Amino acid sequence: MTSMPSRHKNKGSEARRKSSERKETIKYYRPTSGWVSLELRELWEYREVIYFLTWRDIKVRYKQTVLGALWAILQPLMVMVIFTIIFGRLLKAPSDDIPYPLFAYSALTIWTFFANGVTLASNSMVMEGNMIKKVYFPRMSIPIASVAAGMVDFCIAFVILVGMMIYYGKTPSMAILTLPLFIILAVSATLGLGLWLGALNVMFRDVRYLIPFLLQVLLYASPVAYSSNLIADKGAWNILYGLNPMAGVIIGFRWALLKTPIEQPVILATSAAVTISLLITGSFFFKRVEKNFADVV
Amino acid sequence: MKDIAVKVEGLGKKYHIGKIKPGTMNLREAIYRGIKSPAQKAWNLLQGKAHGAARLEEEIWALRGVGFELVKGDILGIIGHNGAGKSTLLKILTHITEPSEGQVMIRGRAGALLEVGTGIHPELTGRENIYLNGSILGMKRSEVKRRFDEIVEFSGIEKFLDTPMKHYSDGMRVRLAFSVAAHLEPEILLVDEVLAVGDTAFQKKCLAKMSDVIKEGKTVLFVSHNMAAVKELCPRAILLERGKLVFDGPSYEAISMYISRSSTEDLSRQHKDVWIERTYFPQADLAGQGVVYEQAKSLVCGLQIEAAKALDEVWVNLEILSVVGTRLVHIRNDFDGHEISVEPGKTNIEITITDLPLLPDTYNMRFRLVAMVNGEQLVEDSVDVPLIIAGEKPGRGRYESFVRTRQTWSVTKIT
Numbered sequence: 001m002t003s004m005p006s007r008h009k010n011k012g013s014e015a016r017r018k019s020s021e022r023k024e025t026i027k028y029y030r031p032t033s034g035w036v037s038l039e040l041r042e043l044w045e046y047r048e049v050i051y052f053l054t055w056r057d058i059k060v061r062y063k064q065t066v067l068g069a070l071w072a073i074l075q076p077l078m079v080m081v082i083f084t085i086i087f088g089r090l091l092k093a094p095s096d097d098i099p100y101p102l103f104a105y106s107a108l109t110i111w112t113f114f115a116n117g118v119t120l121a122s123n124s125m126v127m128e129g130n131m132i133k134k135v136y137f138p139r140m141s142i143p144i145a146s147v148a149a150g151m152v153d154f155c156i157a158f159v160i161l162v163g164m165m166i167y168y169g170k171t172p173s174m175a176i177l178t179l180p181l182f183i184i185l186a187v188s189a190t191l192g193l194g195l196w197l198g199a200l201n202v203m204f205r206d207v208r209y210l211i212p213f214l215l216q217v218l219l220y221a222s223p224v225a226y227s228s229n230l231i232a233d234k235g236a237w238n239i240l241y242g243l244n245p246m247a248g249v250i251i252g253f254r255w256a257l258l259k260t261p262i263e264q265p266v267i268l269a270t271s272a273a274v275t276i277s278l279l280i281t282g283s284f285f286f287k288r289v290e291k292n293f294a295d296v297v
Numbered sequence: 298m299k300d301i302a303v304k305v306e307g308l309g310k311k312y313h314i315g316k317i318k319p320g321t322m323n324l325r326e327a328i329y330r331g332i333k334s335p336a337q338k339a340w341n342l343l344q345g346k347a348h349g350a351a352r353l354e355e356e357i358w359a360l361r362g363v364g365f366e367l368v369k370g371d372i373l374g375i376i377g378h379n380g381a382g383k384s385t386l387l388k389i390l391t392h393i394t395e396p397s398e399g400q401v402m403i404r405g406r407a408g409a410l411l412e413v414g415t416g417i418h419p420e421l422t423g424r425e426n427i428y429l430n431g432s433i434l435g436m437k438r439s440e441v442k443r444r445f446d447e448i449v450e451f452s453g454i455e456k457f458l459d460t461p462m463k464h465y466s467d468g469m470r471v472r473l474a475f476s477v478a479a480h481l482e483p484e485i486l487l488v489d490e491v492l493a494v495g496d497t498a499f500q501k502k503c504l505a506k507m508s509d510v511i512k513e514g515k516t517v518l519f520v521s522h523n524m525a526a527v528k529e530l531c532p533r534a535i536l537l538e539r540g541k542l543v544f545d546g547p548s549y550e551a552i553s554m555y556i557s558r559s560s561t562e563d564l565s566r567q568h569k570d571v572w573i574e575r576t577y578f579p580q581a582d583l584a585g586q587g588v589v590y591e592q593a594k595s596l597v598c599g600l601q602i603e604a605a606k607a608l609d610e611v612w613v614n615l616e617i618l619s620v621v622g623t624r625l626v627h628i629r630n631d632f633d634g635h636e637i638s639v640e641p642g643k644t645n646i647e648i649t650i651t652d653l654p655l656l657p658d659t660y661n662m663r664f665r666l667v668a669m670v671n672g673e674q675l676v677e678d679s680v681d682v683p684l685i686i687a688g689e690k691p692g693r694g695r696y697e698s699f700v701r702t703r704q705t706w707s708v709t710k711i712t
Binding site: 025026027028029030031032046048049051052053055056059060063064130131132133134135136137291292294295 | 418
């Protein structure tokens with residue numbers, strides 16, 4: 001009774017087959033070990049779950065707060081004011097000849113997206129523990145929805161950024177065409193880190209306390225308040241700086257919008273490589289440990 | 298495999314129960330164990346203990362070597378005492394958790410009515426929650442749209458459709474959630490004790506829906522503590538005991554085996570202060586399918602409980618439920634002015650019901666043991682036994698009336 005038939009030895013936990021007559025799915029649930037497939041096809045089939053979870057996150061967030069969508073603007077705007085006073089006025093940080101408020105705010109829109117996305121995605125699995133224990137759907141849709149919900153806030157904050165560019169008389173160059181690329185990179189970095197931390201948070205609840213600290217370190221290690229061109233050094237330091245995925249995202253994002261010079265392209269290249277590997281390893285790690293979520297969360 | 302809908306082979310699920318629950322393990326412990334366990338494993342192996350590696354943490358098999366097959370249209374009841382592995386089995390069948398060994402094959406769309414209302418958000422309106430809940434349960438948006446009116450009508454909450462669900466009563470919430478789940482149209486339906494939701498009228502609706510599903514030739518797996526319901530709905534049942542399948546066959550046989558077997562070695566017991574050791578019915582006929590009660594006689598229900606430590610306050614509840622889970626009778630020691638305290642060891646409790654005015658039918662008798670643990674009343678154990686009230690079932694009004702009355706009629710023609 002304990003022997004397993006070898007007829008349907010599929011690698012994944014399930015396989016689908018379509019019979020010739022009508023659509024009939026056959027699923028197999030069996031133990032998996034080690035690294036497993038990402039099952040992106042299944043994730044695609046459940047895309048409406050991602051859509052509804054995203055939609056719920058946005059709706060609930062705006063319903064529960066008095067200021068609602070205004071928070072999406074206030075958050076980066078308030079940090080901008082503080083940065084302008086401290087770094088712009090008092091410390092006179094160089095801002096690549098861009099008015100300091102615009103210089104800071106441009107980075108803060110994408111940074112806020114990243115910071116909120118990572119925080120929400122990391123806590124999402126624990127928050128939805130009840131659902132995970134009671135119904136099956138691809139687990140990855142939960143952190144994906146958390147990140148996707150943040151996109152709406154980003155879009156709102158971005159409108160203000162456009163307004164500021166008009167106010168300061170900055171017309172974008174052709175470089176703006178590369179903007180979607182850097183937004184995709186930002187989403188990848190957010191999701192990559194969110195998947196890692198979200199999965200780890202289910203296993204070790206310490207992660208929750210680590211996140212604010214980690215984000216603070218990353219904020220100072222990103223060219224948000226200052227220009228990356230301050231790092232005049234070559235070689236190793238640039239690569240070290242580029243290990244922060246958001247360093248490259250912000251450099252590129254600012255360049256695409258405001259045409260700020262990129263003196264060390266190596267930072268950007270390193271960041272992009274780190275981001276992509278973060279997303280790939282994050283997805284596989286998440287998938288590898290997700291089978292235990294329902295037992296542990 | 299012509300029409301096999303569900304095939305379970307050698308299924309097992311292992312849980313680790315160390316002193317530390319995995320979810321609450323902190324990083325320091327993980328690092329400590331991470332360093333300690335390889336060393337310990339190596340040491341164990343060096344000493345020639347083949348199983349040394351496994352001894353680091355205590356393992357329990359919540360389920361092991363379970364196998365059965367369901368042909369399309371089969372209705373299977375899954376019964377067993379607390380901790381027998383019923384919910385673990387259901388969690389594997391619904392893909393919520395992964396088996397540790399063996400495999401499950403499921404052909405066709407499977408839908409589960411485990412705990413209804415999963416994913417419902419109190420801030421969203423009823424309408425919004427129907428879509429959200431539907432999608433989480435695996436329905437496409439177009440499907441929900443198509444069946445929207447039907448769902449709303451079934452739930453009976455039309456008026457509050459655009460009210461946030463935080464303003465709903467518990468009953469309304471459950472009704473809405475159940476309605477969504479009931480319209481899932483799965484080919485294989487997994488049900489876990491959901492019939493006991495809402496008011497009687499709604500329960501009737503649910504039971505009717507369930508019979509429809511059965512009539513449509515769908516495959517149903519029904520996990521329940523309500524023996525009367527299993528007996529009514531399922532021709533076939535499996536009995537689980539300590540994670541093992543001990544019986545697979547006609548449900549009345551499964552139920553009689555369930556009654557005759559003591560639940561002594563229930564695994565969840567290690568963490569309990571007090572538990573029900575066994576139930577016995579000295580005067581009633583056990584007749585295989587349950588306790589048979591002859592009208593107008595007295596029914597003696599015996600309960601042997603065992604305590605690990607002395608407890609000042611213990612409450613013994615006896616409830617009688619209808620097939621759909623309506624609570625018809627609730628007896629508790631303190632209602633009758635009896636206080637029960639227990640010493641470590643075994644205690645016998647007998648309840649003699651001198652008259653039980655119920656109409657002939659099958660009911661479910663549930664014994665619930667509640668104790669005061671750390672200032673909180675906790676349900677420590679429960680045991681279900683079918684109760685058969687002997688006699689002819691009244692022809693009309695099944696599920697609608699339960700109480701036996703004595704009356705005389707007089708019909709006189711007025712001229």
